[in-house]
Amino acid sequence: MGDTITAAATPATGWFGSLTKKQKHTFWASFGGFGIDALDVQLYSFVMPTLISLWAMSRAEAGMIATVALLVSAAGGWVGGILADRYGRVLTLQITIAWFTFFTCLSGFTNSSEQLMIVRALQGLGFGAEWAIGAALMSEIVPAKHRGKALGFVQSSWAVGWGAAALIFALTFYLLPETIAWRVLFFVAIIPALFVFYIRKHVEEPEVFTKHVGASQQKASLLEIFSGRILYTTIFTALLATGVQGGFYAIATWLPTYLKTVRGLSVLNTSGYLAVIIVAAFFGYIVGAYLTDAIGRRLTFALFAIGAIITVVLYTFIPISDAWMLVLGFPIGFCYAGTFAGLGSYFAELYPARVRGAGMGFSYNFGRAIGALFPALVGYLSQQIALETAIGIFTTGSYALVLLAVLALPETKGQELRVD
Numbered sequence: 001m002g003d004t005i006t007a008a009a010t011p012a013t014g015w016f017g018s019l020t021k022k023q024k025h026t027f028w029a030s031f032g033g034f035g036i037d038a039l040d041v042q043l044y045s046f047v048m049p050t051l052i053s054l055w056a057m058s059r060a061e062a063g064m065i066a067t068v069a070l071l072v073s074a075a076g077g078w079v080g081g082i083l084a085d086r087y088g089r090v091l092t093l094q095i096t097i098a099w100f101t102f103f104t105c106l107s108g109f110t111n112s113s114e115q116l117m118i119v120r121a122l123q124g125l126g127f128g129a130e131w132a133i134g135a136a137l138m139s140e141i142v143p144a145k146h147r148g149k150a151l152g153f154v155q156s157s158w159a160v161g162w163g164a165a166a167l168i169f170a171l172t173f174y175l176l177p178e179t180i181a182w183r184v185l186f187f188v189a190i191i192p193a194l195f196v197f198y199i200r201k202h203v204e205e206p207e208v209f210t211k212h213v214g215a216s217q218q219k220a221s222l223l224e225i226f227s228g229r230i231l232y233t234t235i236f237t238a239l240l241a242t243g244v245q246g247g248f249y250a251i252a253t254w255l256p257t258y259l260k261t262v263r264g265l266s267v268l269n270t271s272g273y274l275a276v277i278i279v280a281a282f283f284g285y286i287v288g289a290y291l292t293d294a295i296g297r298r299l300t301f302a303l304f305a306i307g308a309i310i311t312v313v314l315y316t317f318i319p320i321s322d323a324w325m326l327v328l329g330f331p332i333g334f335c336y337a338g339t340f341a342g343l344g345s346y347f348a349e350l351y352p353a354r355v356r357g358a359g360m361g362f363s364y365n366f367g368r369a370i371g372a373l374f375p376a377l378v379g380y381l382s383q384q385i386a387l388e389t390a391i392g393i394f395t396t397g398s399y400a401l402v403l404l405a406v407l408a409l410p411e412t413k414g415q416e417l418r419v420d
Contacts (some may be wrong), residue, residue, distance in 0.1 A: 016148040016153075023141050025202035027150065029090075030134035031157045033097055033199070036192040037130045038161025040104040041323065044048060044069075044187060045253050046169040046308035047182040052257075054179065057113050059257070059387075063379030065113060068254050070372025071129025081136075089137040090203050092357075094196045096133060099125030101193035108186030117241065122176025131344075139348035139356075140206035144414050145293065151344030152289020159282035159337060162252075166274050175358040192329060208353060225351075227361045231348050232414025240301070240346075243401030244339045246374050249310060249395040251332070253375040256385050277325055280333030285333070286331030288341025296413040297346045297393060298406040300387045304338030305402040308395070310359035311335055340401060349412035353419045369399065393410020 019027065048062050076096075084092040103123035109117040135151060142150040170186055172181045225234045284304070293302040311331040343364065351359035374394045381390040 001396075002411065004151050007059060015031075015149055015225065017143075021060055022202075022204060026136075026137060026141055026204075026206075027154070029199045029203045030094065030138040031155045032192075032195050033093055033130050033162070034133045034160035035157035036097060036101065036195060037127045038158040039165045039192065040100055040123065040164040040189050041127055041183055042162045042252070043070075043104065044107075045167070045257075046165060047185060049117075050173075050178045050182045050235070051113070053317065054182075059301075059379040060376065061379075062257075063253065063376040066249070067122055067372045067374075067376040068117050069124040069202075069248065070375075071270035071369045072121045072124035073372070074362075075134055076125035077357065077361035077365025077368070081132045081357035081359070084129075084133045084136060084357035084361070088205050089133050089357065090205055092135065093130065093203075094199050095134045096126045096129040096240050097125075097199075098126075098193055098196050100130065101190055105187055109314065117285075128210055128365045132357055132364055134359050135344035135364075137206060137346060139257070139345060140208045140353075140417065142240060144349075144416050147345040147351075148292030148342060148413070149289045150151075151348070152285055152292060152341040154286030155340050155344060156282055156289070156337075157192055158340070159278055159285060162281070163275070163278045166278060167302060188260060208419070209260045224355050225362055230351070230355065230359070233409075234359060236405050237347055237359070237363035238366040239401055240362050240405035240409065242370045243398045243403075243405060244301075244343065244371075245364075245367040245398075246371030246401070247312075247339070247395045247398035249368075249371045250378055250398060251282040251336070251372040251391055253311065254378055254382075254387065254391055258391065261416075268381070271334055273308030277333035278330040280330040281337035284337030285336035286387060287343050288338035292342040292345060296411050297349075298343045298411050300342050301339055301346075301406045304335050304341075304401040307331065308335035308339060308399045312392055312395045312399075316388040316395070339399070342379055346409075349415050349417060350409070351418065353417065356417075366382030374398070390404070 016027070042068060048066075051057060052059065052062050080092060080096055100123045103119055103126065107119050107123070108117060110119055130378060134154065138150055138154050139147055169185060170189075173186050175181075176184060199244070288300055288304060291303075311328055311378070315328050315332055342358075347360045347363060348356060378387075378390045378394055
């Protein structure tokens with residue numbers, strides 16, 4: 001069985017050591033693809049303060065650019081998932097990475113908010129599809145007992161990509177005037193597109209896909225995830241994704257602007273605060289990865305959502321010193337990441353093979369689309385109330401949705417992937 005993992009695996013990282021060479025290539029393809037996704041998406045949050053100043057944009061206009069890209073990503077995720085179900089995970093993954101890195105680079109050539117909005121919207125088509133394809137690809141090569149860990153580690157690459165974006169931001173804006181630096185920041189994003197050649201050379205379709213989907217003459221319809229018993233799953237996975245992603249985008253999109261414009265921190269100091277959150281996020285992904293296999297998907301979501309609500313309330317609603325902001329940055333990053341860690345394994349287990357890509361792509365990116373409204377709404381609301389209060393309202397409301405969704409969905413810990 002070329003697409004299975006050997007039974008012997010130690011409790012810590014032995015699951016990875018037991019992978020075959022081909023399976024490790026698949027892991028790195030999924031890990032790297034999502035990390036590049038994060039790098040490209042987060043670059044805009046770092047240049048927002050600069051563009052607000054250079055282009056005389058309002059916060060609402062700046063937030064709308066982020067929102068439009070995320071809204072379009074919902075369509076990209078659904079269509080990309082359908083293509084992955086019909087033509088294969090590997091080919092579609094290559095196309096999506098090449099697509100969104102190209103349009104991220106093109107962002108550096110724009111000269112107005114209107115131009116940037118169009119380019120970022122086109123970028124959204126690609127990055128919207130990448131997560132579902134990579135997660136489906138990885139989920140189909142690991143056994144049930146390790147799926148949560150494997151997909152959680154893949155999810156942790158978001159922190160790696162976000163961290164890379166922060167480092168490139170700090171270096172670029174330190175060395176260059178900001179009128180040039182923001183363009184260079186986007187230009188650099190084309191380099192990771194070379195990762196496509198790695199995928200093309202080393203990654204093959206999972207056996208579960210080629211056996212149950214690729215060889216089948218009966219293809220799923222475009223609307224199957226909205227019919228029959230699958231509809232219930234689609235509704236609540238979309239709600240879960242909305243809560244998880246809405247909370248993240250509300251704080252991640254606006255945090256650099258808040259630290260710089262409200263707290264008055266310099267570029268380097270802002271990067272220091274963000275570094276704490278990003279490092280914490282990486283650990284949150286990893287801890288969440290192990291917990292999903294140890295205590296179950298639903299309880300893990302609930303614990304991290306409750307932790308996120310508590311820390312965000314302290315961070316945004318209660319006056320605290322800069323030193324305490326730095327301290328609380330760790331649990332914020334840790335908790336928001338922990339809610340993401342189980343999404344890949346959970347969604348893969350809830351959908352049957354023939355619509356796995358479409359179902360995962362739609363639900364995850366529906367969450368992105370609705371959560372995408374939050375940056376714009378935070379921007380509009382911050383014109384009436386304090387920015388940190390606006391961030392706190394939408395973030396805590398998002399994690400309340402997570403708790404509601406997990407009450408409605410079944411536990412899937414230890415279950416084999418559905419092929420029906």
